[in-house]
Each structure stands twice: as structure tokens, then as C-alpha cells.
Amino acid sequence: MPKKPSSDAAKAAGKKASKNSKKDDDAAAKPSKASKKAARAAAEAERARAVESMLAPASDDEAATDSEGEWTTDKAGNTISKAEARKKEEEDAMRAAAKKRRAAKASAAPAAPVDEGRPQWLVDYDRVKAKAEAGGKLSGKEKKLLKRGQAREAEEAELGLTSGGDDTRTVDARLEGFSLSVPGGATRAADDASKDVVVKGLSISAPEKPLLVNADLALVAGRRYGLVGANGRGKSTLLRFIAARRLPVPQSVDVLLVDQEASFQGASVLEDVLEADTTRSSLLAEEAALWNDIDNGTTAAAERLAAVCDELEAIDADAAEGRAQAVLAGLGFTETMVAGPASRLSGGWRVRAALARALFAPPSLLLLDEPTNHLDLDAVLWLERYITDQLPASSTLLTVSHDRGFLDETSTDLINLSDDGGLEAHRGGLAKLDAGAKARLAKRTKDYALQQKALKEERAKHPSLRAEKLEQRVLDRLGAPRLVEKPREYAVHFDLRAPDDARAAAGCGIDLRGVAFSFGATSTGFSGFRDLDLSVDASTRAAIVGANGSGKSTLLKLIVGELEPQTGEVTRGRRLVLGYYDQHFSELRQCAPKASAVEFLVATHSCKTEEARKYLGKFGLDSARHVMPVRDLSGGQKARVVFASLALKRPHLLVLDEPTNHLDIESCDALVEGLSSYEGGVLAVTHDAALVEALSRDENGVELPLFVCRDSKVCVERGGFAKYRRDVAKAAELREAKARKLADARAAKRVQDRRAKLAKAANKPPKPP
Template structure:
């Protein structure tokens, strides 16, 4: 037995029943032995635990005496005494009698706790070689160690390393996980070369809401995982914690989380992508420095100096050739082009791009860097249909591990090799794409419900026998055997079915005839050059019961067309004609900017539509499943993206419009809500004009498709299949060129 463990077991006999706790105390002292400068630091680290072990009546002097002995054992000298002077100092320590461990109520007693598992515990439970660590106490301990390291670095020529700053969104999220000590030691030694990711028995919370409990995350290298689940359950939070390494992941694995847009500065877009390959950039820098050195020393230094520099330069060239550095610009340009950057855009500085294009640039950088684990959160939100189809093809050959969240059912079916379903604070795994997942999940739930009902029937029948003969002496042995059998049965729970989503727009009187028309419409922004028009001679119309979907590349003019249809822009030539009773409800792509996030949903409705009753506001919100305390008490800033969308839908529908114009309404909606939206739009009595890249929504609602391209709007008679063929032809031409 190791010295610290031997002393602890001898001094505190109760620890013989808790070897995992003994090992934890041992590791805390041995791993951080070089950081303990005095007894006070040992007491600060272990005092809380030792007080709980010694008992409620333990004094500080008693625990400090134990800490002094431990400090001496690990190589320190306590209170100025010579080492070994306390070897027989057991009279300073009150030993415990054998018996149960005495701890405060908030800690585990014999490995058990309250219903929530004791969120504030420093020692929650043990399972084999795993130890549950409280992240807040661990962060506090790490902060103390860092503070000591910073103090030691004062006056040194080498500054202390700076920790990366956490994202502003992460402080509200917390996580605790079980740590496998053998794997942790392998990782610290640098000998672990496993590329699979296994995070066992972890909890995840956001503020006071438990999102995951005793969950397991298993990612096999080379697989593509689609993370699905209802809005607000913690999918994006999980990606952020993985990206920030708040969940412990082997240090040799590289991780990229595409969450924030690329920095806007004078760096050329193509160069911004190339800079992601740090090894290539370092070799190119070394090449430049060596060439400059040769040039500056030409004719001055001896042959031996030139030979050494030439040898280093040759080695750099060999490494550049090994990583195919000469092909990197072409690969980076291909990724940018696939995401919509034209050759001229690739040569422009990143500062001129809008937020959406910088997000595309961030995605391009991640794809070029090829990390061991790539994390994507709703990657299709920033892309048009052409870029989405290109990204689907590109990710199908992705070599490392991919974990992504998406509401686009088609994207999930084309990219994912596995589905991870987040529900009921657990993660469940399914092989195959989203369609296979739906089928397998339904069968699994049906089987689970059948097993539960069969077990319940069996238990009821057995208990009927027990209750009937409980006091019959002749049947006592049978009653006892029945009870023992029931105790051994696994505790099955009824299946928790996810609630269905129901969205309903206000009932309206349908219009008769044409709702909106554009006749021979021409439009341009720059009055100095009317020949450079965005639209020329456009003739389109939408009836009172139309279901029109507008498609086209980003920058083709879809947003401008919507503004003309809404009446926000006037045609330069031609006419816009609207029905005299036309009442348009508009859902903006950036609807969150319209919300006052400090208000509740009801307060926002009152501000937007004053003078109505509370029942009217709540009824309108209830049509989009924003009800109860959520509508009245929760500020909008606490809502998930999908819940904010529903509030925006309710605000749009409150005035009972008879024509809806929706610009990218599926952003931030989960798949179930997208399907509910499609159903609600089909049941709506008025007309609908929709801009979307969600293939499932388009195919579920589209009756007519307008393709915006080449300064005009063309009606596609065959709808989405025809548009898909156009995109595939353009993508194939790109590949050939």
C-alpha cells in the first residue's frame, strides 16, 4: 500500500470500506505534491473532505494535525519540524471507531444521496475505476494551482501560460463527469493514441435546469453523428461544452466548433482559410527565414555555415512536399467556391463580408483544417440550396469524426451515419440515417411499452396471490418466494413519449381572385446606372390560396423580391397590384432582432398590439405552444431559438392576416416543429409565399416554385425536382471546370 493510503487507513479505519475515496485522496496529494508549499495548502485542498470523514464534531486542530502528517509524508516539513518528528504523533489525532461514515446531509452516505444525486457533492459516487468530480470545486482547485504558478512565474523570463477565455455563453452551463484514472494517466503521459471519444456518466446543467443525467457520449472515429431532439433540451449546449473541452476529451485530439463567425480584418479570404493549417504556415515561415539567411550571408560566411542552412532548407522542402503544401491553395479555393465564394470574393479582405458570409468563412476554415472532431451547429442555416447540396457531398467523404445538430431532415438523411437522440436527459444511439432512426425508434418504443405492460400484468397477478395468502401459514413459503422473485425483477418504466407539436394560424376569410401581382416589373438600386437592373420585365402572380416557394442562390435577389411584394420597395418600371382586402403577415429571417428579450411573451404582445385582453394574447401564443408560466413569467432571453420563433409566429398571426410571407422560417426549429409548420401552412385558408432551403418543408408545402436568377423570376413547372436538377448540373460543371 502506498504511504499516504497506508497512513489514512491506519488513522481513519472507516476508509477501509471506501478504497475509491482513499485512492482519490492519495492522487490529490501525489499529483499535486510539487504545488503544496505548506500545511495550509493541504488543508485548503482536503480539509472539507476530512472534516466529513472525521465527523460532525471534528475540530479544525484535529484535521490540521492530519494534514500536517500528510504534508510530511509527501516530502514537506510541517511547522518547522524535522521530518519524522511526528511519526509517533498519533496522540494528536482522534481515530474513528469502525462504523458508518458520518457526513453532512448534503454528502453521500455509503455511496447514496438524494433524488438529484447531490449536485453540491465533492464525492458523489464510485463505479469501478470511475470517480464523479464536482466541476465547481475542481475549477476552484485549478484556479488555486494557477494562482500559485503565476506567483512563481513573477520575475521569470518566461511568462505564465494564459488560459483561453471562455465564450460569453458558457458560464451558465455546468458539467460534471466521471474520470477514468487509468485513461487520464495515459493521456497525461502522452502515450494514448486512441481517436474514439468515450465520456461516461456525466451530468450537464444550464442554470438550474438539469439537461443530461448519467449520460454517456460515445463517438467512434470516422463516423458522422447527427444529434437530434426537441428545442431547448441542450443540443447546442452540449456542442459548446465539447468545443471548450469542459467535458474531458483526450488532449491529443484536435477539436473545432463552428459557432462564431470569422474575424473581419485585412486578411484575404483565401489566406484566412490557408492560415488554419498551422504546420504548413510554420514550414513556409521557416522557408522564408532560411532563404533570407542564405541571401544575407551570401559570400560572407564559410562553407560550413551555408551547408548547415541548406541542409535545414532541404528538410523543410521535404516536409512541405510530404504534406502536399503546393495543393493547399487549390483545396482551400475549392472549399470556398463550394460554399458560394466566387474567385473575386476569395481575393477580398474578410472585413467587407457580412455576418452570414463570415459564418461561411468559418465553416470553410474548419473544413480545410480537418480536425479530429468537427462540431457543427445548424450548418445549413447560413447556406443556400446549392451550398447545402455541395456540403452534403463534401461531408459524405469526411475522414474524421463529425457531430452536428441540424433541423434539415434531408441533410440528416444524406450526411449522418448514426443518429444520437437526446431526450429524457439521456442520449440514445441509432445506426443509420434519420429515416432509419424514425423506424427503429418507433419499434423500440413499442417493444419497451409491451415489455412494461407485460411485466406490470405479471406483477399485478403475483401481488394478487401475495395479498390473498399473506396471512395463510400453509402458503407462507410460496408468498415469500413470490416476494423474492418480484424483488429481483428489473424495474421497467413506462415509455416517455415525446409530445406532438401543434401549430395553428388564425382562421381567416379567403380572398377571391389574385392576391398579389407583378406586371412587367423592373427594379434597380443604383439610379445612376439603370441598365444594371436587379430584375427586368418580371411577370408573376400569387392567388389567395397559393403555396409559392422562392428559391435561388444567395445574392440573386430573393430578399429584394420579397420587399417589392410587401410594398416596401416600388418598382422602377411596371406595376405591383394587390387585392384591396389583402392583409400580409411577414416573418423576417432575423426575427429575433424584432423581439424585446427583457420582456415576457405576453408583455411583448401587449406592446406590439395594445388594447386587447390578456386572454387574447395568451390564446394567440397558445396556438404556437407558448403557454402557462412560460408565456407570463419567463423573459424571452431565456427562450430557446425555436421558442423565440414561435413567439414571432404568434405576433405575426395575431392580426389575422390573409396572406403570409415567410423568409427562412425554419431556422432554429427542430424537425418536429418544421413538420408541424408544414401542416399548419397547408391548413391555412390564405395565401403563402415562402423563402426556404429546407427540402422537407418545400416538398411538403410547395404548389408553385419561383426561381430567382439572371435578373428575372422564372416559374418552374415541375417544382422542386426541376430545381434540384438545375443545381446538380451547375455543381457538375463546377467540378469539371
């Protein structure tokens, strides 16, 4: 009988044989496609014969050989008996056969219709559901998918989000593709005795990555929250899930999200705003119906009519028009715009109308998603004051905004959406949040180190454990709600540079003399510029402010040459290098259809690939996006590409049109810092108060003038931003007072007419006013 080799010797021999075999394989010539195909066919045939022989009873000779203890080497190089090797091969063959049977059954199940407009998991759910109804056996994975889909259907039915027939789903389309997880179910009952919104263990995932991981959300009634975090972390998505009531929100809490999808059906903007007060609208409709009954001789309606009229006076229904007019005036609506239908307004003005409607009849929980994006600076300053002074104390506010000044003015609390998917609550403003950034980074670094150490130890103890279970063991061991991502400081540097001695260079200015330009009549009342004189150069640092429609962007286009004056002249210095940032990214239209950000910079500036990547990284575009087609980038990512291009250009004068619109707070701060150290001239149209403030002072803190577009002219405001704030507030108060006075006069007459009509119907003298 052959002697069994020692374990160490056998393993060494196996490894040596495997190594020699590998060398021989590497030395062999690369086979042709035909030979590869023939080899695969031969291998399949050999495999089939091996399976048949393994499933057949062993012969006497084979049994005798096994009993004599012959040995072989498995795929891993271990020495095992031939009997054990055959047993493993039989098990592998059985598993392969079972997999083949499952695949055959799945393919035999009725196929669900494909819907390209829905997420893939819902399409797969329809297939699995049909298979289950046909009596097919489901795998573990399919059972989980079936359970998830059934939970989704139950949730939609409870929320009234299905319309029936052909499995039609009318859930907010912007939430399709996102997955939501809440312990106890997303539709579990909330505490209806409370106006607070409290959700623990909340997880939301996008198709590509998790956004929130086991996070806790708490919104206390009457508090005003600012939701902050890097772009793409899921701030807007969280607002949409709350608005769709896909989270446990008390039934007594009505929720409203102000966004661009608002619908308007009234004959005028004013009517649409007034309709937001449903109690008032219902009472007015009932009053009209009761008067109709009385006119038709139904005397029984008189008693109810008197009660309805008393209710209308109790809620001050006739003064509602004055309040609505004041809100609309504060947001910049003209009398003509207020009297016309909202359907004629641009997208930005429709958002303002939706905002006016929300402020006129605020819900228990008001959600604002970047409310300042469609506002001019005047309207932003008005909105800050209105939220702070006039929003009811019972209303809760949750705002997503990149405007540091706006958040500081309107928020009592901040919620920071961290990089690892948590929601961190903080009392106070952004300055306080920034002050604790270093401490939070140090703690996260420490937690990450502990987590990695625990993962390494658990992996050593349980090498065969799946990653998900391994991670859960670590979380349980450390008592942590989620894994911490590798910490990194948010390193964005807007490194904008001008040519050397830019401010002293001659021939680098722009002069407008006697310029006139007009588009003709516009809905905003802007009639164009007349007799415009203006000079800017590499020493100019100014913000251009004014109401929407006052000509700010038109002025920039005249300066950079995108528009030509109808009279007068524009002279540009022959040595001038001009950098223009257009909020619609017109510079990127020069891109080839499939050109990446790197290819665009290389083609535009004749720079090397490494330099293009370096600049994109400086402005916060992650490396994975460097090679993506520019057309597929988000607005914020495109903004970073344009800024990188401006940096490579090294202009004498930067002309910026709403540069903060697509940036997060950290990037806005980096922009302000970058412009402060930039040695060239800056001319910027912006509604961001922090940027206006930065451009209104020089390096020594001395007030610089503002350019104010007003009455077809560009006025120079030498009192600085503080004076401009006071002037805007005063002008807004005058507009509101005028609108309210006219509306209140009409309201007083309506009250008097109603009382007289009631008295006449009851044959009594009218009540005194």
C-alpha cells in the first residue's frame, strides 16, 4: 500500500506542480479563435462525460483503487483522496443541474410587459409577481423582491397614490428609482397628538449610491431648519420624500413643497394665491350658493347664510386680498403681472407665484428647495424679513439653500447631511457649524480608524462571512449607526489668477459711451438702456444689483459683446483678456457632442491633460467626472468646468452672471475667497448677499460702490451694501403699503355691501361697519 505523503510535503509538491504548469501555459503560443472554439467544445464534451461517469455507480476496480488510498491534487493545490475529489465533483454537478432547472422554470414563467419608463426593480417585480401567481417556485432573492414590491403597493394604496387599472403608478416621478427604508415601515403610524416629525433609522438610496444611512430626522414644530450638505448628497430627495408623505408624518400636519412643478388654474395670479386659503374659498363658494337659493325663493337658507357671513368676517376674509397683494408686491410682482394668469409667466416667476401662495396660507410644515435661485437680491432680502417676522410661530420650516446669508437670517437650527449619510442637528447658524468642523473631522477620523481595526479583526476571525454580515457585526460591536466613510476635508480652491501686474496694465478696459439698447415692451417693464455711460477695467470690483427685469444680464452682454448697442459705442482695450461666466454655460456649447471636461479644456487652452485634470480637481470636480461627456454633467459640475476654464485663461477682467446658482455652500465660500485674492477686475450680477458684501469692500475694509440697475440707467450707489439693504427694505414697505391700501378699500366696500344685502333679505337695518 502506498504511503500517504506528509501534509507539508504534499502541499509543497502541489504548489510546485501548479507553478510549473502555469509557466508551461504562459510559454505556449496564443491559440487562434477557431482553436479556442474547438477547445471549448471539447471541454464541454469532456465535462458531460465526467458528470455521467460521476453519477454512475463506481466500478469494482475503482472501489479497490480508492480503498488502497490513492491521492490527487485539487484546484487549490491541496492533496486529497480520489474518493473525496469525486464526491466534490458530484456535488458541483448537482448544484449546476439545480441551477439549470431553476433557470428553465424562470424562463417558462409568463413574462411581464417591459416598461422603459420605470425602474428596473419594478419591472423585475412584475415578472416575479406573475411567476408567483402562476405557481412557480421562487428563489430567496425573488422572494425578497416580491416582498419589497408588495410593501410598495400597500404603501401606495394607503396613501392614495395608485389610480388603478393596468397597474398605473402616479407616485412623484422624481422619486422613481430611489429606495426608502424606515424601521416599522415607511407608512407606520406617526404620533398624531404631536406636530413634530420624528423619523429614526431612515435610509434612502439612489440607483448608484446610498444617500442616507440609518439616519435620525427630528423636526420640532415651530422651528426653522436649514438643511445643508455637499451637492448630490440627497437634500432635495429628502424634501420630496417628506412632501409625498412617504415618511411617518402625523396626519394633522399638512405639508407643502414649493417647487417648479406647481400648477395654476385661476384667471389671475392673485386669484391663484387667494385660492390657497381653502377655508375662505369654501365659505365664499357656500355664500354664493346660498344667495342663489334665496334669489330662487328658498327662505330656509337665510339662517345658514347669516352664519356663513359671520364666519367670513371672523376670519377677516375680505382683508385676505390685501395680504395677498402685499406678499406679491414684496416678491416683485407688478400690478399687470398680478392681474394676469400665471400661465403667461416664465418658469422663474411661476416659482415666485408658488412661493407667494405658500406664504399667504402657510402649512404646518413648509419645505423650500433653493428658494432664492429665482429671486433677485431685492426679493431675497424681503423674503428673509418676511420669514423672520411674519411666518406663523406654529409653522415649521425646512429649507435647502446654498445662500449662506439667507440661511443665517432665516434658520433657528441647521441639519447637516454628512458624507457618511447621517443627519447631524445643530443649534445656531453656519458660523457656529463651521467653528465645530475641525472637532467633527477629528472625531470622524478617530471613528474611522476604530472601524477599520474592527473590520480587520472580524475578517480574520470570520474569513468566509459575507461583507454585509461582517459590517453589521462591526456596527453591533462598536454601537455605531452606520459605517464611517474615509474622512477628507472638503478641499475646493477657486484659484483664479490674473496676468502679472494686471491692474497696472494699459489697454485692458471697456468703455460704454451714450449706449442705448432695447428689446421693446416686456412684461417686467424694462424698456431698455438710454444714454448709458460706464467704464470698467482690471481695477474694478463691483456687484451689479437691481430687481429682476431691470437689465442686469443685458448690461453684462453689452459689456462682453454678446449684444451690440443700437446707438452709442462700446470700446474694448486691445490687450484685454476677458473672462465671462454665463449662468447658462454658453462657453460649453463649443464642446464636441461627446467631449469630456478634460478634452474641452485641452482643446480650448492647448494645455496638457495633466494640467486640465489639476485645474478641474482644484475647483471640486471629482476625477470620475473628468472623462464624462460634458453634456452629461449636472449644473454644479458644469459650473466647475467653466471656472477651471476661466482660471486657465487668466483674464484681466472677470464678468460673472449669477455665479453661485449651481454651487453648494462650501463652493460659494471658496468662490468668495478666490475672488477676494484675485488680482484682476470683477463685475458680478448676483443675488447672493455674501458675495455682494465681499465685492462691496476692498482688502482694507473700505466700502466700494455698487452698480444699481434702475429706471433704464446704471446708478452708482456709494453708500455700500448696508445702505442698499435699508433702501430695499423701505421701498418694499412702500410697495406693500400701497397694495394693501387699495385692496383694503375694496374689502371695506365688500363688507358694507354684504351687510346691506343681508339686512335687506331679512328686512332689518344693516349692522354698523
